[in-house]
Amino acid sequence: MLELRHVSKSFGQKQVLQEISLHVASGEFVSLIGPSGSGKSTLFNLIGGLLGPDAGEIYLNGEEITNKHGFISYMPQQASLFPWRTIIENVLLGQELQGKKDYELAEAMLERAGLGDVIHAYPHELSGGMKQRVAFIRALLSPQSLMLLDEPFSALDEFTRTDMQKWLLSIWEDYEQSILFITHSIDEALFLSDKIIILSVNPAEIKDVIEVPFIRPRDGDLLLSEEFLQWKKKIIDVIQF
Numbered sequence: 001m002l003e004l005r006h007v008s009k010s011f012g013q014k015q016v017l018q019e020i021s022l023h024v025a026s027g028e029f030v031s032l033i034g035p036s037g038s039g040k041s042t043l044f045n046l047i048g049g050l051l052g053p054d055a056g057e058i059y060l061n062g063e064e065i066t067n068k069h070g071f072i073s074y075m076p077q078q079a080s081l082f083p084w085r086t087i088i089e090n091v092l093l094g095q096e097l098q099g100k101k102d103y104e105l106a107e108a109m110l111e112r113a114g115l116g117d118v119i120h121a122y123p124h125e126l127s128g129g130m131k132q133r134v135a136f137i138r139a140l141l142s143p144q145s146l147m148l149l150d151e152p153f154s155a156l157d158e159f160t161r162t163d164m165q166k167w168l169l170s171i172w173e174d175y176e177q178s179i180l181f182i183t184h185s186i187d188e189a190l191f192l193s194d195k196i197i198i199l200s201v202n203p204a205e206i207k208d209v210i211e212v213p214f215i216r217p218r219d220g221d222l223l224l225s226e227e228f229l230q231w232k233k234k235i236i237d238v239i240q241f
């Protein structure tokens, strides 16, 4: 579905990304982990067409989208809901921009997300975790087939974060949209993903790609299993060497 071929990017003299090639298959959940400043957000901006690469190409469903925007849906670190729109109006925004509005589906999805009582409320009336659920539903219901999620749970406390990870999986496992997910957390990447791409820094290159073997559906017990810890150790080893 998404393919990057030899993508490089510099800002002035500083080369941030060097020859990045990766792919995300249809329905696949792929995480990108790497040290702070390695260029993960830059990579997202390139895929989203907000920046252009110095070299390389980006394809979505076989069509070149290098330097083009509007082809992917995006969920940022902060929910970025419009304060003057109600929750349901915020969810419908992604569809409105593409000229397709399905009120019933948006309402059903919000109910499924446990937000049925607040569809006519405004963002300031919701907790941080609730707002992120709304942002995720909005991205999920946008017509684009690939979602980019940029550390969507980093601003949440540990309890809410674990809940949100389980919640996201329960919804995504039904929809199976393709997701590219940025995180600093190895646990989060292992729990959620089919594949983990590990980036190095200065400039970022792909250090390794790990295929995550855990079967789906996954539940919270997986996080405490011996197998999970072994895979975590394997990833830490890759990051350190």
Ligand SMILES: Nc1ncnc2c1ncn2[C@@H]1O[C@H](COP(=O)(O)OP(=O)(O)OP(=O)(O)O)[C@@H](O)[C@H]1O
Pocket: 011, 016, 034, 035, 036, 037, 038, 039, 040, 041, 042, 043
């Ligand atoms: N518009 C820009 N102009 C100049 N330098 C930039 C620009 N955007 C990013 N950079 C630099 O590129 C490097 C990578 O930044 P980027 O935000 O992509 O990293 P990151 O991996 O997402 O970091 P973090 O995990 O801390 O969010 C940094 O050194 C940053 O200072």
